[in-house]
Amino acid sequence: MAKVYRYLITGTHGCGKSTLSHRICSELKKSGYNAIVLSETARESPFPINQGQTVESTLYIALKQAVKELEAIAHGYHYLVLDRGVLDSFVYSEAARRDSISQVEAKMLGAFKAWTEEYDDIIFVKSEGNENLQADGVRDTDMDYAKKVEHLFENLLVGELANRLRVITYGDMLRSRVRVEDGGKIFLDYE
Numbered sequence: 001m002a003k004v005y006r007y008l009i010t011g012t013h014g015c016g017k018s019t020l021s022h023r024i025c026s027e028l029k030k031s032g033y034n035a036i037v038l039s040e041t042a043r044e045s046p047f048p049i050n051q052g053q054t055v056e057s058t059l060y061i062a063l064k065q066a067v068k069e070l071e072a073i074a075h076g077y078h079y080l081v082l083d084r085g086v087l088d089s090f091v092y093s094e095a096a097r098r099d100s101i102s103q104v105e106a107k108m109l110g111a112f113k114a115w116t117e118e119y120d121d122i123i124f125v126k127s128e129g130n131e132n133l134q135a136d137g138v139r140d141t142d143m144d145y146a147k148k149v150e151h152l153f154e155n156l157l158v159g160e161l162a163n164r165l166r167v168i169t170y171g172d173m174l175r176s177r178v179r180v181e182d183g184g185k186i187f188l189d190y191e
Helices: 017-030 055-074 088-096 103-116 143-160 170-175
Strands: 005-010 035-038 079-083 121-126 165-169 176-181 185-190
Touching: 005 017, 017 035, 017 079, 017 121, 017 170, 017 176, 017 185, 035 055, 055 079, 055 088, 055 103, 088 103, 088 143, 121 143, 121 170, 121 185, 165 170, 170 176, 170 185
Parallel strands: 005 079, 005 121, 035 079, 121 165
Antiparallel strands: 176 185
């Protein structure tokens, strides 16, 4: 089986992940790469999300994300642009947590950290430059909550996945131009 490249675009809600994911995928396709964007799975959850997230929500979202990645690979895609990854649901779980982490979550978290270590590139989009969350019927518009989520992402990513991490702000993301080089290497050039 040919190598599959996975690019994770992550961060709090409303920071521009989807916009950047689609721009990267579009440039990969223009450059002749067999690429697909895998959208986040939280909106599909039959369990509560945002500040009401439960253990069931966390596991559903993470497992569904992993399945989406596997299905894309099975369908022959070699470049996956992930608009959220398997660890995202655990960050949101931590932000919503009222009790201690469950044993099941703790074990799954270890497995999904290992899963994330297989990603080829991680781009963490910080919300700096976007102080207004747009209501869309799903997204939580509480800025304090969004900042708490972002802080938790930063602690996790900078601490454990720093060797593969690029940090970009919302403002820089809007000004950037996506460039693809040989092998599907992604560059973000700022104007």
